[in-house]
Amino acid sequence: MQIGFIGLGVMGAPMAANLIAAGHTVHLHRVKESTEHLVEAGGHRAGSAADAAKEADVVILMLPDTPDVEEVLFGTDGVAGALRPGALVIDMSSISPVATRSFAERITGAGGGYLDAPVSGGDVGARAGTLTILAGGTTAAFERATPLLEVLGATITHVGDVGAGQxxxxxxxxxxxxxxxxxxxxxxxxxxxxxxxxxxxxxxxxxxxxxxxxxxxxxxxxxxxxxxxxxxxxxxxxxxxxxxxxxxxxxxxxxxxxxxxxxxxxxxxxxxxxxxxxxxxxxxxxxxxxxx
Amino acid sequence: MQIGFIGLGVMGAPMAANLIAAGHTVHLHRVKESTEHLVEAGGHRAGSAADAAKEADVVILMLPDTPDVEEVLFGTDGVAGALRPGALVIDMSSISPVATRSFAERITGAGGGYLDAPVSGGDVGARAGTLTILAGGTTAAFERATPLLEVLGATITHVGDVGAGQxxxxxxxxxxxxxxxxxxxxxxxxxxxxxxxxxxxxxxxxxxxxxxxxxxxxxxxxxxxxxxxxxxxxxxxxxxxxxxxxxxxxxxxxxxxxxxxxxxxxxxxxxxxxxxxxxxxxxxxxxxxxxx
Amino acid sequence: MQIGFIGLGVMGAPMAANLIAAGHTVHLHRVKESTEHLVEAGGHRAGSAADAAKEADVVILMLPDTPDVEEVLFGTDGVAGALRPGALVIDMSSISPVATRSFAERITGAGGGYLDAPVSGGDVGARAGTLTILAGGTTAAFERATPLLEVLGATITHVGDVGAGQxxxxxxxxxxxxxxxxxxxxxxxxxxxxxxxxxxxxxxxxxxxxxxxxxxxxxxxxxxxxxxxxxxxxxxxxxxxxxxxxxxxxxxxxxxxxxxxxxxxxxxxxxxxxxxxxxxxxxxxxxxxxxx
Amino acid sequence: MQIGFIGLGVMGAPMAANLIAAGHTVHLHRVKESTEHLVEAGGHRAGSAADAAKEADVVILMLPDTPDVEEVLFGTDGVAGALRPGALVIDMSSISPVATRSFAERITGAGGGYLDAPVSGGDVGARAGTLTILAGGTTAAFERATPLLEVLGATITHVGDVGAGQxxxxxxxxxxxxxxxxxxxxxxxxxxxxxxxxxxxxxxxxxxxxxxxxxxxxxxxxxxxxxxxxxxxxxxxxxxxxxxxxxxxxxxxxxxxxxxxxxxxxxxxxxxxxxxxxxxxxxxxxxxxxxx
Known part of the structure; x- marks a missing residue:
């Protein structure tokens, strides 16, 4: 599957590595010296959030806080402007439930799908692929995401509608x-x-x-x-x-x-x-x- | 073993029953209609706390609060006045750690031994003999009490000196x-x-x-x-x-x-x-x- | 003096009335039926925040919360775009001290002056002109505002730099x-x-x-x-x-x-x-x- | 009037001094080196709480905490055993309202009167005789105490029944x-x-x-x-x-x-x-x- 992955920090980098190892084509936004190994492992460099999103079936975000997600989705060269019709955004960051519902509305209004899927389990769980994942969104979005989430986590629950994961x-x-x-x-x-x-x-x-x-x-x-x-x-x-x-x-x-x-x-x-x-x-x- | 047992409430009654069933001679203080079955099972009626204590090797207390323990130990017809030299008081009530140290001093000053051994696990654990028991006192007192505590509980820890259990x-x-x-x-x-x-x-x-x-x-x-x-x-x-x-x-x-x-x-x-x-x-x- | 007054609520309306009664030319933004009496008393209708500000020496704001102040100052047809060089904005709303410092920077960057001057004393004090006023800004801004603040309040303190009033x-x-x-x-x-x-x-x-x-x-x-x-x-x-x-x-x-x-x-x-x-x-x- | 005064600390000593200066005969319990000046001013030494109480029309207590009041009233050589019929106990200490009601019951049961009258105003108020006094007891007890309380305090309120002062x-x-x-x-x-x-x-x-x-x-x-x-x-x-x-x-x-x-x-x-x-x-x- 074509995946855009944005947010290569302590959590995001090993998660992206697991997706690459599982055989997916992963477009990585903001590869730094410390994450160069993801390119060596087969990941693709993307010059912007838009660039990471433009060919993706699924765009995964793993960012620090609400404003970061807003900027990456809707800022200059953001995901929203480049998203293919029907592509799914999975936000695995831990952010505001209220803002999540508003972001989801804007993405679905533009023809995309949206799942919030924050995690717990820390960097240990991220590396081992044993995260606990709490997902919110439609059943269709959840089912579509499930194969990818199963690469990343061990306990995956569809908690409710969009925002319910957060x-x-x-x-x-x-x-x-x-x-x-x-x-x-x-x-x-x-x-x-x-x-x-x-x-x-x-x-x-x-x-x-x-x-x-x-x-x-x-x-x-x-x-x-x-x-x-x-x-x-x-x-x-x-x-x-x-x-x-x-x-x-x-x-x-x-x-x-x-x-x-x-x-x-x-x-x-x-x-x-x-x-x-x-x-x-x-x-x-x-x-x-x-x-x- | 000769045991005095004082405090036949929701917790105490099934604990006494377990000790009787294990073959001990148990002197019961304040048998009421609802605990008459303990006498039928082989327990002995005692007319006062002193009466329950006078032949006992070990006196066990299971009472509601600090003043109840003080009254039973040191009040009129209390345990302290009747205790045999070298007999051991085990207080399984949940009471003040500070008062416990003072009670222990008075009992040991009078020639007895003292162990505080409050429990958790509720009436379910009391009936099943699976209580968690937290004991405070000398190693000698703890070792002497251990065979009885093993009748009553499943997890038994010697936490420290007297008062440490509370x-x-x-x-x-x-x-x-x-x-x-x-x-x-x-x-x-x-x-x-x-x-x-x-x-x-x-x-x-x-x-x-x-x-x-x-x-x-x-x-x-x-x-x-x-x-x-x-x-x-x-x-x-x-x-x-x-x-x-x-x-x-x-x-x-x-x-x-x-x-x-x-x-x-x-x-x-x-x-x-x-x-x-x-x-x-x-x-x-x-x-x-x-x-x- | 030419005054723009924006925010004619429970507090703002009687404050504007006192300024009109003191002989000032007051441009009122958002006159509603309930504040029509201010026009009858000599106030001037303004069609927008910009309109209230454009001829004013001083623009006074009395608004509910931080986003309201931001919108009135920097939104479409806002104060910032219409402010005369050297005019003074006095924000008497109770809002974020942090946002206040950022608003002041933008206004002074555009050639205006800024004083935050929130009040206490309630609608009783607003009507009687006996408010307690806590002002933050430069000494120059405070001195320039003082004659107007004395119309509105009884205890007026220059607490410190911009934001200090808030x-x-x-x-x-x-x-x-x-x-x-x-x-x-x-x-x-x-x-x-x-x-x-x-x-x-x-x-x-x-x-x-x-x-x-x-x-x-x-x-x-x-x-x-x-x-x-x-x-x-x-x-x-x-x-x-x-x-x-x-x-x-x-x-x-x-x-x-x-x-x-x-x-x-x-x-x-x-x-x-x-x-x-x-x-x-x-x-x-x-x-x-x-x-x- | 014959007054027993028990508790000559930072508060009690200047209060006793004011009563002596007002012409009362004051029996002082526990005169120490630091309160020797009260004897020089005309106060009488008492060897025990009972001794301070035995000739008194009114016994005033100014003690640190509830157990001190209990000891002075009901301990060995305490006030209760020596109190003249009809004498009034005024407890100006700050202690438990609940204990106060029990103390009052015991004193009135023994034929005395009881008023709780704790103060605020600190040692400054104690010296100046300007304490705020909050009194609880019967109207009769309050009226009887009033002339003395007026020596000690400036604002004196009969708050309610016994315990209400505390x-x-x-x-x-x-x-x-x-x-x-x-x-x-x-x-x-x-x-x-x-x-x-x-x-x-x-x-x-x-x-x-x-x-x-x-x-x-x-x-x-x-x-x-x-x-x-x-x-x-x-x-x-x-x-x-x-x-x-x-x-x-x-x-x-x-x-x-x-x-x-x-x-x-x-x-x-x-x-x-x-x-x-x-x-x-x-x-x-x-x-x-x-x-x-």
């Missing part, structure tokens, strides 16, 4: 952020009370407190290992999406709002580029204290 | 409460944005948002099934223990404090006896809204 | 929102504990708890008088500005974020158009309860 | 704490955005944001003057009373709970003995930043 991703980021806070407060309490957080983490893994976050991020807190992983600054962006959407719906998300403030505090303390498990530090867990 | 239990309750809030805000967000919370819950179970709470309580929220389970009023008590201990340590637990307020709000709205998954309701999820 | 207004809205929450929680506590909130309000007015909010909004809470006044929906907009700016500065504003969520909850409960003192209601003060 | 004091402490947070977040926002907090404070004093806290504590924040004043550790105690009572009433006090956590954080950062305006520091206002 909504589910935001829900995911809310739950992950607050579960990190949960584990941070629980283990900090134990440590401050003189009980070894490592033992508590282990003991609680069998019961109702068990979670992937307790397992993975709890271990990071115990080890004071804050190398990203997923950076606090990026997670704050996602909670910003949640709170912006919630505001538009008059929906209170009190703990999400509180977690957003703790991310602000963490960033102000110089932890913006640390893994989100470093939220633990805002409660006063310098290495010495938490280590007993 | 501390770990509090940490557990913090994490469980905040993870419920996490799932509540995530699924509420999805539902309010028009995406089916049931599908989102399912889709997220594969990734970093996965937890026992998402699995079990998430399903309850989807189904609007708030039959307890674990009551909000009791969970609030546990967060009260957390916040009281944290205050004594000058430790900020901001999200725990917030969750405590939401439990207050839930109780004020008449949800005190509902399962803690009903915290979901405080965000405005009447049956209609969350059900789409 | 920043001070945001600070004002933060303080007002949180002081309302303060009074709401204090009086609710008293009422719930069986003490008359009216007596408590009166007793506390002499001490450190005294504030304009306790005096005015406290009385509203006592009386269950929630006619606006200043609407919760508008106050939420202002806290949204605060949180957006804070995010850009990595600044934690935890109580502001919490108050924003309570405004969301109030709006979800149908109180969006009520006076902000109705935040009191979110704590459970239905008429019956707070009235004892 | 309830009003708690409401006061809630409002003061949250208004400090309000001012802290508002001025911090302004400072972080590059606007001088001193100018903003001054500009806002005319409008709806004005309060005693903005005036006094706002100036402290501007000056980084955190000498107490009223210590964060004591204010936390008062919010603890609020939250404990609220819990007993199933009442949510979300911002009070949040402020309590920020006091915990401040104390953990070593600010427990600083004036409560130092809550400002928890948002990151080191001297350098807030000073521009």
């Amino acid at each position: 909504t589910a991703k935001v829900a995911n980021q809310i739950i992950v952020a607050l579960t990190i806070q949960a584990v941070a407060e629980g283990l900090t309490f134990a440590g401050a009370a003189g009980v070894d957080p490592a033992v508590v983490r282990e003991a609680l893994m069998g019961g109702f407190a068990s979670s992937r976050i307790l397992e993975v991020h709890g271990q990071r807190m115990v080890d004071h290992n804050y190398d990203p992983g997923f950076r606090i600054r990026l997670h704050r962006k996602d909670l910003g999406l949640a709170l912006g959407s919630a505001r538009a719906m008059d929906l209170p998300l009190p703990h999400t709002a509180s977690a957003h403030e703790f991310m602000n505090a963490a960033i102000a303390q110089g932890l913006g580029e640390a893994d989100h498990s470093a939220l633990h530090r805002v409660l006063g867990n310098a290495a010495g204290r938490a280590a007993k | 501390t770990a239990k509090v940490a557990n309750q913090i994490i469980v409460a905040l993870t419920i809030q996490a799932v509540a805000e995530g699924l509420t967000f999805a539902g309010a944005a028009g995406v089916d919370p049931a599908v989102v819950r399912e889709a997220l179970m594969g990734g970093f948002a996965s937890s026992r709470i998402l699995e079990v309580h998430g399903q309850r929220m989807v189904d609007h099934n708030y039959d307890p389970g674990f009551r909000i009023r009791l969970h609030r008590k546990d967060l009260g223990l957390a916040l009281g201990s944290a205050r004594a340590m000058d430790l900020p637990l901001p999200h725990t404090a917030s969750a405590h307020e939401f439990m207050n709000a839930a109780i004020a709205q008449g949800l005190g006896e509902a399962d803690h998954s009903a915290l979901h309701r405080v965000l405005g999820n009447a049956a209609g809204r969350a059900a789409k | 920043t001070a207004k945001v600070a004002n809205q933060i303080i007002v929102a949180l002081t309302i929450q303060a009074v709401a929680e204090g009086l609710t506590f008293a009422g719930a504990a069986g003490v008359d909130p009216a007596v408590v309000r009166e007793a506390l007015m002499g001490g450190f708890a005294s504030s304009r909010i306790l005096e005015v909004h406290g009385q509203r809470m006592v009386d269950h008088n929630y006619d606006p006044g200043f609407r919760i929906r508008l106050h939420r907009k202002d806290l949204g500005l605060a949180l957006g700016s804070a995010r850009a500065m990595d600044l934690p504003l935890p109580h502001t974020a919490s108050a924003h969520e309570f405004m969301n909850a109030a709006i979800a409960q149908g109180l969006g158009e009520a006076d902000h003192s109705a935040l009191h209601r979110v704590l459970g003060n239905a008429a019956g309860r707070a009235a004892k | 309830t009003a004091k708690v409401a006061n402490q809630i409002i003061v704490a949250l208004t400090i947070q309000a001012v802290a977040e508002g001025l911090t926002f302004a400072g972080a955005a590059g606007v001088d907090p001193a100018v903003v404070r001054e500009a806002l004093m005319g409008g709806f944001a004005s309060s005693r806290i903005l005036e006094v504590h706002g100036q402290r924040m501007v000056d980084h003057n955190y000498d107490p004043g009223f210590r964060i550790r004591l204010h936390r105690k008062d919010l603890g009373l609020a939250l404990g009572s609220a819990r007993a009433m199933d009442l949510p006090l979300p911002h009070t709970a949040s402020a309590h956590e920020f006091m915990n954080a401040a104390i953990a950062q070593g600010l427990g003995e600083a004036d409560h305006s130092a809550l400002h520091r928890v948002l990151g206002n080191a001297a350098g930043r807030a000073a521009k």
Whole structure:
């Protein structure tokens, strides 16, 4: 299949590599020195977003934030002006659900198809092709995308109409952020009370407190290992999406709002580029204290 | 072994039954009509806490709150006055870690042994003998208690010195409460944005948002099934223990404090006896809204 | 003086009336039936923002939100295209400090002057000409605007450079929102504990708890008088500005974020158009309860 | 009048001095070197609480916390055992409203009268005899106490039945704490955005944001003057009373709970003995930043 792929960052580059390895013709926008290997592996250089899109059956986007997607789709030399009739845009970035619905309307109005399909699983999942993919769009669009999504991910869910994938991703980021806070407060309490957080983490893994976050991020807190992983600054962006959407719906998300403030505090303390498990530090867990 | 067992409620009664079934001689304090079956199964009636304790090698307590434990141990006709030299008190109630250390000091000062060993796993685990048990005390006390704890639970951890079991239990309750809030805000967000919370819950179970709470309580929220389970009023008590201990340590637990307020709000709205998954309701999820 | 006046709402209309009454030639954009009286009083109809600006020495804006100001200044038939060299734009709307700095740059780049001068004091103050005005801009711009501002307000402060007026207004809205929450929680506590909130309000007015909010909004809470006044929906907009700016500065504003969520909850409960003192209601003060 | 006075701390000592100066016979419990001047001024030494009470028409207490009042009233050599029939206990400490009702019941059961009459106004007000006094009890008790209260305070309110004084004091402490947070977040926002907090404070004093806290504590924040004043550790105690009572009433006090956590954080950062305006520091206002 002819694929345009735009956004060759930490996530996008290995995803594009997997599509090339699966035998697709992939037109790559913005090949840099660090992604030159994708061309060596058989990818094609495209001079612009339009250029990546013009022969494509499917255009995949993997970009940092809402304005980046808007620019690539509708800016100068953007995808929208070059898209073949009936071609499908799959936006795998994590962006605003509200903006997604508006982008989809403009693309479908111009004769294209649109699927939002944000992912979780990190760069490890991107390389291994085991991402969790949350897709929103028509059944036709989802079915058409499925063979490609199966190259990229292991758990693929058609969550609902266009925007539903982004909504589910935001829900995911809310739950992950607050579960990190949960584990941070629980283990900090134990440590401050003189009980070894490592033992508590282990003991609680069998019961109702068990979670992937307790397992993975709890271990990071115990080890004071804050190398990203997923950076606090990026997670704050996602909670910003949640709170912006919630505001538009008059929906209170009190703990999400509180977690957003703790991310602000963490960033102000110089932890913006640390893994989100470093939220633990805002409660006063310098290495010495938490280590007993 | 001669065992005194004090506290025959929803949890205590099936635990006592398991000890009787394992062949121990169990002296039961406060047999009521609803627990008469324990006598039929071979348990012995005791007229007071002292009476339950006087021949016991081990006295097990399973009581609602800190003052109940204090009364049973040190009140009129209490355990402390009747305890045989060298007998072991195992407090399996969930109470204050600080009070626990003081109770243990008084019991050991009087020649007894003390182990705090609160549990999680609910009445289902109590009946099945599969509780998670978090024990605090000396290695000698823990080893002596182990054969009995193995009758009652499946995962048994010696967390640390006396009080450490209660501390770990509090940490557990913090994490469980905040993870419920996490799932509540995530699924509420999805539902309010028009995406089916049931599908989102399912889709997220594969990734970093996965937890026992998402699995079990998430399903309850989807189904609007708030039959307890674990009551909000009791969970609030546990967060009260957390916040009281944290205050004594000058430790900020901001999200725990917030969750405590939401439990207050839930109780004020008449949800005190509902399962803690009903915290979901405080965000405005009447049956209609969350059900789409 | 020749004045263009754009934005004839609840605040803008009486402000324009005061300028006309002070003898200025005022070009009014968007005269509706409800503001026809301004023309009868001597105001001049303008067909567009450009039309209001083209002969003006000073153009005053009093608009709802940031995008409205952007549209009026830089949209089709906007102020920017018609502004005379050296004319001064005074934006008295409450909008984003960050956007303000960018608007000012564009206007000054085109040869105009710019002063941000948001107000507090409500429609009562607008009619009486007793507004509190918080101005940001060069000393030259402030001095030039002063004679007009003195027609409109009683307390006029040159807070700092361009944007400083908006920043001070945001600070004002933060303080007002949180002081309302303060009074709401204090009086609710008293009422719930069986003490008359009216007596408590009166007793506390002499001490450190005294504030304009306790005096005015406290009385509203006592009386269950929630006619606006200043609407919760508008106050939420202002806290949204605060949180957006804070995010850009990595600044934690935890109580502001919490108050924003309570405004969301109030709006979800149908109180969006009520006076902000109705935040009191979110704590459970239905008429019956707070009235004892 | 014969007065027993128990509690000669920073507040109690000058209050006792004022009563002596007004011509009363004052029996002083626990005269220390630092309060020897009260004896020189005509006060009488009492060897115990009972000794201070035994000839008194009125016994005044000014003690740190609930357990201190309980001990002095009902402990060994306590007031209750020595109180003359018909004598009046006036508790001017700030303690639990719930405990107050129980203490009053025991004292009246024993034939005495009881008035709770906590104060605000600090040691400055105590010395000057200008305290704000919030009294709870019967009208008879209040009228009997009034001549003495007028020696001690300037604004004296009979708030309601026994406990109502303590309830009003708690409401006061809630409002003061949250208004400090309000001012802290508002001025911090302004400072972080590059606007001088001193100018903003001054500009806002005319409008709806004005309060005693903005005036006094706002100036402290501007000056980084955190000498107490009223210590964060004591204010936390008062919010603890609020939250404990609220819990007993199933009442949510979300911002009070949040402020309590920020006091915990401040104390953990070593600010427990600083004036409560130092809550400002928890948002990151080191001297350098807030000073521009």
